[in-house]
Amino acid sequence: xxxxxxxxxxxxxxxxxxxxxxxxxxxxxxxxxxxxxxxxxxxxxxxxxxxxxxxxxxxxxxxxxxxxxxxxxxxxxxxxxxxxxxxxxxxxxxxxxxxxxxxxxxxxxxxxxxxxxxxxxxxxxxxxxxxxxxxxxxxxxxxxxxxxxxxxxxxxxxxxxxxxxxxxxxxxxxxxxxxxxxxxxxxxxxxxxxxxxxxxxxxxxxxxxxxxxxxxxxxxxxxxxxxxxxxxxxxxxxxxxxxxxxxx
Numbered sequence: 001x002x003x004x005x006x007x008x009x010x011x012x013x014x015x016x017x018x019x020x021x022x023x024x025x026x027x028x029x030x031x032x033x034x035x036x037x038x039x040x041x042x043x044x045x046x047x048x049x050x051x052x053x054x055x056x057x058x059x060x061x062x063x064x065x066x067x068x069x070x071x072x073x074x075x076x077x078x079x080x081x082x083x084x085x086x087x088x089x090x091x092x093x094x095x096x097x098x099x100x101x102x103x104x105x106x107x108x109x110x111x112x113x114x115x116x117x118x119x120x121x122x123x124x125x126x127x128x129x130x131x132x133x134x135x136x137x138x139x140x141x142x143x144x145x146x147x148x149x150x151x152x153x154x155x156x157x158x159x160x161x162x163x164x165x166x167x168x169x170x171x172x173x174x175x176x177x178x179x180x181x182x183x184x185x186x187x188x189x190x191x192x193x194x195x196x197x198x199x200x201x202x203x204x205x206x207x208x209x210x211x212x213x214x215x216x217x218x219x220x221x222x223x224x225x226x227x228x229x230x231x232x233x234x235x236x237x238x239x240x241x242x243x244x245x246x247x248x
Contacts, residue, residue: 002079003086003169004161007148007231014089016097020104021081024129027069028077045070049125052116063126068108070127080129086149087140088133090227094143094210107135107202114198118181126192131199134177138203141170142211146225150234167225174200 034041050067054060071077092100111131140147145167152161174197181193211219222228 001169001172002152002154003083003149004152005150005234006086006090006166007150007163007234008090008144008227009229009232010089010093011229012093014092016101016104017084017088017092020088020101020129021084024069024071024077024081028071031070045125045127049127050112050115051125052119052122055112055116056120064109064112065105067112067125067127068105068129068132071129072127076128080133083133084129084136087136090144090147091136091139091207094139103139103203103206104132104136106206107138107199108132110202111135111195111199114202115192115195117198118192118194126195128192130192131195134196134199135203135206137170137173138200138205139207139210140203141166142204142207143214144225144227145220147227148231165225 031041031044034044048063048066049070050063051060055063071080088100088104091103094100095103108129108131111134112126115126115131145165147166148163149166149169150161150163151169152159177193177196177200180191181197184191184193215222
């Protein structure tokens, strides 16, 4: 299940969101040259990724920040940037550029600390913006729980786009992080699910002041959980491929 867009247009150009995406892409492209030298790549990751074991020993604290701008592959990068593009612009609208940037960084740091608590003696380098973006998802859920989101559902050979409320899509996503994190604790795995879950919770907490300022539950009642402005309308593009009737 992948979100492809929401129906929640931003009021202006989300410069910080765009800047974060550009920075992540630039750093990733700069890292491609290290792929040809395994030793250089290993040294780079040891220097700049998040390594829970080091943090537990009072070292490598900078990795809580630098790791959120590193990615392990094209799909890792594209998936994270897609989520940031869809949900980040609306929080930037709600908070303002500078406060949103601070919110993003704090969520990323909180997610990293959650990962350290979950695996304090792990020596595996951890990279990715997923924790910070999970915080964006948590903040979005609090402010716009009934914003409509178009998700692409893929099941073997079945492909279809559904429009669902944000609370459903994000709730399912959060539940999967908890479930997968519990399984990973038993079987092991290469995804920092507890960093995702922790970032999501930090996003909810850090978005509370903005929600309270708007009237808390009264804001939800006034907007019915939807964005406080007209939603975007999308027209489905009809295919020119003719239908072929099944023979009986």
